[in-house]
Amino acid sequence: MKKFLLLILAAGMFYFSNAQYKLVNVPDHLKNIKVKVQEPSPSPTGNGSTVTIIGQKLDEVIMGETIHDIQTYGSLQKRMHAYQDGTIGAIWMMAFDIPDWTDRGTGYNYYDGNSWGPYPTERLETVRTGYPCYVPFGENGEITVSHYLADPYWGLAFNKREEKGTGGWEEFYLAGPENMGIVWPILVTNGADNTNIHILARTYGDIYMGQDGALLYYRSLDGGNTWDIEHYFFDELGPDYFTTIDADEYSWAQPKGETIAFAVGFNHQNGYVMKSYDNGDSWEQILVYENPFTPYAGGDTPTYGGGDGSQAIALDSDGNAHVAFGRMCHVYDGGALYLYPWTEGLIYWNETMAPLDTTIISSYTLDHLIANGNLIGWTIPSGGDSTIIDFGVYYFSLTSFPQLNIDDNNRIFALWSAVAPGYNNGVMNYRHICGRASVDGGATWEQIKDFNTDLLYIFSECVYPAMSTAFTDDHVHFIFQTDNEPGLHTWTGGHAPTDNSIVYMKHPTGTFIGTGEQIAVPSVDFSLLQNYPNPFRDQTFIVATLEKDSYLSMKILNVIGQEVRYVDFGLVNKGEFRFEIRKENLPEGIYYYTVSNGQHDMTRKMIIY
Structure with missing residues (x-):
């Protein structure tokens, strides 16, 4: 059976925190309940x-x-x-x-x-x-x-x-x-x-x-x-x-x-x-x-x-x-x-x-x-x-x-x-x-x-x-x-x-079909390509495409959900935005990087060897 690696994040901490399409509010005490x-x-x-x-x-x-x-x-x-x-x-x-x-x-x-x-x-x-x-x-x-x-x-x-x-x-x-x-x-x-x-x-x-x-x-x-x-x-x-x-x-x-x-x-x-x-x-x-x-x-x-x-x-x-x-x-x-x-x-x-x-x-x-x-x-x-x-x-x-x-x-x-x-x-x-x-x-x-x-x-x-x-x-x-x-x-x-x-x-x-008061389909206003190369040894490159000027940030998490790096890119003009991730002090292993424009998050997996 082909194995897919799992995105490991604490659900109660990160659940729908910034999503524009999130139209309802779930109290924190309910988010963290597991049954x-x-x-x-x-x-x-x-x-x-x-x-x-x-x-x-x-x-x-x-x-x-x-x-x-x-x-x-x-x-x-x-x-x-x-x-x-x-x-x-x-x-x-x-x-x-x-x-x-x-x-x-x-x-x-x-x-x-x-x-x-x-x-x-x-x-x-x-x-x-x-x-x-x-x-x-x-x-x-x-x-x-x-x-x-x-x-x-x-x-x-x-x-x-x-x-x-x-x-x-x-x-x-x-x-x-x-x-x-x-x-x-x-x-x-x-x-x-x-x-x-x-x-x-x-x-x-x-x-x-x-x-x-x-x-x-x-x-x-x-x-x-x-x-x-x-x-x-x-x-x-x-x-x-x-x-x-x-x-x-x-x-x-x-x-x-x-x-x-x-x-x-x-x-x-x-x-x-x-x-x-x-x-x-x-x-x-x-x-x-x-x-x-x-x-x-x-x-x-x-x-x-x-x-x-x-x-x-x-x-x-x-x-x-x-x-x-x-x-x-x-x-x-x-x-x-x-x-x-x-x-x-x-x-x-x-x-x-x-x-x-x-x-x-x-x-x-x-x-x-x-x-x-x-x-x-x-x-x-x-x-x-x-x-x-x-x-x-x-x-x-x-x-x-x-x-x-x-x-x-x-x-x-x-x-x-x-x-x-x-x-x-x-x-x-x-x-x-x-x-x-x-x-x-x-x-x-x-x-x-x-x-x-x-x-x-x-x-x-x-x-x-x-x-x-x-x-x-x-x-x-x-x-x-x-x-x-x-x-x-x-x-x-x-x-x-x-x-x-x-x-x-x-x-x-x-x-x-097309009648009555209806709810709009949510949309995502930026896209994120997979980093390349991946896996990588020293550095890798990522491209985000923005539909409008946005404040962009990125966090990198390890496989147990700990944040190991945070980058604030500030205000980024709409269009393609290319940036790099350097290995620096990150040990070899599996990581997940999340890019946010303040309204939506996109997450991808990367491997350092």
Whole structure:
């Protein structure tokens, strides 16, 4: 595995200190908090009324409820589908029986073209289940999958029917390898009549193929009657690449013919796209993000930039993969993994781009992501209020839970949940659903939209967006969960149990593209070339290009983040500025130099030998 050297900086000291594009203020006491990463739950066992939203030109329907409020430990499963005949099927994880959630299972509702059905009060399955997925099935049907405890091992429970919205459900099951459970499944279908079923699920129980949590693939070509591929283990995702595949940290793209693909990782470990051009017979591994601590080999690490484990993937009309994931800073300290929940940034990548690494993602700045065209989401102020008081704990970043879909015109639509300055209960800020679009394949992006700015959402925590992979009548369809308390009750215990609503929204694609009050894309007003030569023995040269006259400075740091040299260049005229670094009293080794114009910082690595 190719190793990328890590930019080693103290996140709390340097985080976004001078960035012009940093539009919100995170208090220092929050910046320096690191939270020990929680393993997923010790056991995998956890008529609508239309509301007119003034000024937002959207339809909103509350079409379900739940008290059990966690919907995913990472990437949200496919939860809804808008059909071309105007109907919609949608699901969520639902439970009301506090505190043991014995009634947990899949909540289901259906829009028949005129109205939603009554709120469900009983789960879809006959057994207690969790973390469901929903997609079209057959000519006009639908199918769900979730995990359940088939004592003593966990397995998968399916429910399908040939006619969506009506008739009885057929429940059937799938077991994992011998003496091994499988959990947290995700599902897609393809083929002429959507009868090809593709499943990814994570092992649960003993070590399997060298991993405590391995990702397995299953395929049925006849609607689940038989499985021609079972328990398929990806060597490319094995222990040489991941110590474990974490719960829900993988997601399917909507297939394009026989091209199927999924994203996996994007947390404290690497991130990959796995793609098959022959309907799952063979697979190609595509590196998207790499860090030097995958797989983790023990010991302490510096703070480094990576992903937060929530990601989404979509295929364009040519079958090229597009990925979005939340940014997160991590550190191993005393053998334990910690994260910094104040980290922000929604990262975008496609197959025309080079792989990302810890230097580009960074633990202290968004500049490199902006310069590379990889940043599409961040926290945005509201009405002049740019302060974040505090926020609920999800163990994810300030900008997380992305959804990504591409229409027939190769327009990309992204949704995510972000902490919202200006919306708080006096103690914590709420989260809102945000989105934006690209009409040129991800080269440029339209402005960010906040879909929860109406008075209705002043005291609303809006999370877990789930977008339909199909677009009908040039509309984007999605659901999300909302309540009046920041954070979660289930899993984190952040607040007392409370009622949560499952909300459906429909927007014209024009809402995403060029309409309404929007936020400008941040830009960097100077560039910095890599020093040359590098490595060097006595001296090396650097060129910075300034768009305007600027006060320029440079600091050099060693590999443990200590500043070993500082240079103030004073006021520098716009254009190219060439300067040199001499070895002088610097020992041989790896260094990082950061050039600042007072508004932005640029960092590069250099080696003295």
